[in-house]
Amino acid sequence: MYGILIRYLPGWLANILMTLWIITCLLAIIWFWDIESQSFRYLEL
Amino acid sequence: MTVTSMTTLLWLASGIALFWATPTKWRAISLATFTALLLGWHSPKSLLALSVLSGFTWYLAHGTNKPSGTRLLSGAATILVCLLAYRIYSQDSQSDGSKALLMGFAFYTLRLMHYLFEAYKGTVTHGEWKTFISWIFFFPALSVGPIHRYPEFRRDALRQRWDPQLFSEGLERILYGYVKIVVIADGLFPAYFTPVLNDVQHTSTTAHAWLLCLEYGALLYFKFSGYSDVAIGVSRLLGFRIMENFHYPFMAQNIGDFWKRWHISLSSWCRDYAYMPVWSRLRNGALAALASMLVLGLWHELSWRYLAWGLYHGAGIMVWQRWHTATKARREALPNVMQILWRLAGWFITMAFVIAGFALTRETHLQDGLSLMKALLGG
Known part of the structure; x- marks a missing residue:
């Protein structure tokens, strides 16, 4: 992922985007964690 | 034991900590011992099967470069294929498959056959039992692969050292693996794709059939490549670069x-x-x-x-x-x-x-x- 970003964008922008991407992934994982059942949620609407 | 359970995460973390806390010359043994403990705790039958087959392969690999090597290799490979066929057949015919399953059997049988074939060709340095044991008892890739090769593993085992860059890459891969499994396959797909699938069912049989196959393939990809990402990531945390399993x-x-x-x-x-x-x-x-x-x-x-x-x-x-x-x-x-x-x-x-x-x-x-x-x- 970083390899693609750094190829087309300036280094500082690639670093910021990569950091944001990793934070988003982390938040998504945390959001899916269910404290009560101590496991990840399985969404079914 | 699933990769997303808290127990697995604790096992992985303690395995990595133990590995780096052990002096370099004992790391191979500590890795194998840890895997044996993990496997024995989860399924003693699996530990027994892996130990017996590893010993069998190690012993026979010694003889493959002798004049009778071809016959020995054919015999050993046939036995492994028959065992693999029997396991796959019996696990498929069980209604409660999980209980009868030998953890990672289908994966490590192929790795053992690879070792036998390469020992016969003379492309692996046979005789380094510590490296062999740590390769076959390598917990990150034990249950779902990748079916990593011995020469690459040996290369990384020889130049074993702490590499912060590799460690950071490993954490990133684990994160992506979890995103694929937890967020995409278990989260977004059932939430957003399944309702579309249900709507289409009443309008077009052909479109519904295509979407069913697409859903199956995409879920398979996200889950399996997610598990592979976690395995590759954990391997990197241990200082090993094992082979990739999916590339877009x-x-x-x-x-x-x-x-x-x-x-x-x-x-x-x-x-x-x-x-x-x-x-x-x-x-x-x-x-x-x-x-x-x-x-x-x-x-x-x-x-x-x-x-x-x-x-x-x-x-x-x-x-x-x-x-x-x-x-x-x-x-x-x-x-x-x-x-x-x-x-x-x-x-x-x-x-x-x-x-x-x-x-x-x-x-x-x-x-x-x-x-x-x-x-x-x-x-």
Whole structure:
């Protein structure tokens, strides 16, 4: 992922985007964690 | 034990901590001991099977470079294939498969066969038992692969050192693995794709059949490549670069390309130990491709549906090989714009072929799979 970003964008922008991407992934994982059942949620609407 | 459970996470964290806390010369043994403990705790039968088969392979690999080596190798490989076939067959015929399952059996049997074949060819340095044990008892890749090779593992084991760059790459891969499994496959797919699937069911049978196969293939990809990412990531946390298992398979522009991107560790195993021997004996690429895809299909399950799936992909590769050779000159003479269109058409046909192929393995019985395939064609 970083390899693609750094190829087309300036280094500082690639670093910021990569950091944001990793934070988003982390938040998504945390959001899916269910404290009560101590496991990840399985969404079914 | 699933990769997303808290227990697994704790086991992984303690395994990594133990590995780096151990002095360098004892790391191989501590890694193997930790895996043995993990396996014994989860399934003592699995630990026994892995220990016996590793000992058997290690002992026989000694004799493969002697004059009677060919017979010994054939005998050992036949025994491993029979055991593998028996395990796959019995696990498929069990209704409560999870209890009868030997953890990672299908994966490490292929790794053991790889070791035997390479010892026979003389390409592995046989005699380093600590490295062998830590390679076969390597917990990150034990239950779902990748089917990593011995020479690469040995190379990393020899230059074992703390590398913060590799450690950071490992954490990132684990994160991506969890995103694929937890967020995409278990979260977004059931939430957003399944309702679409249910809506389409009432309007078009053909569209519904295509979406069913697409859902199956995409879920398979996200889950399996997610597990592979976690395994590759944990390996990097331990200082090992094990082989990749997926490389954007849904970007493939032909069926040959697809099999270089999907379950790479298995397809490359089949290329080296099924395709190449058949090709070197018969000098027939089409038959070699068919043989290798049959091995690949039946490795998943000894059943008619996986036999049909292997034949389907084998036939696809045979047709593509002919087509590729026949159109090579014409393709290269095309202007740039036409080449792009050619590649787009190749991608579209490949995806349609691969997605339609999922119809065969999505259903439990071949008859149902064929009915689904018929529905894909509007029947």
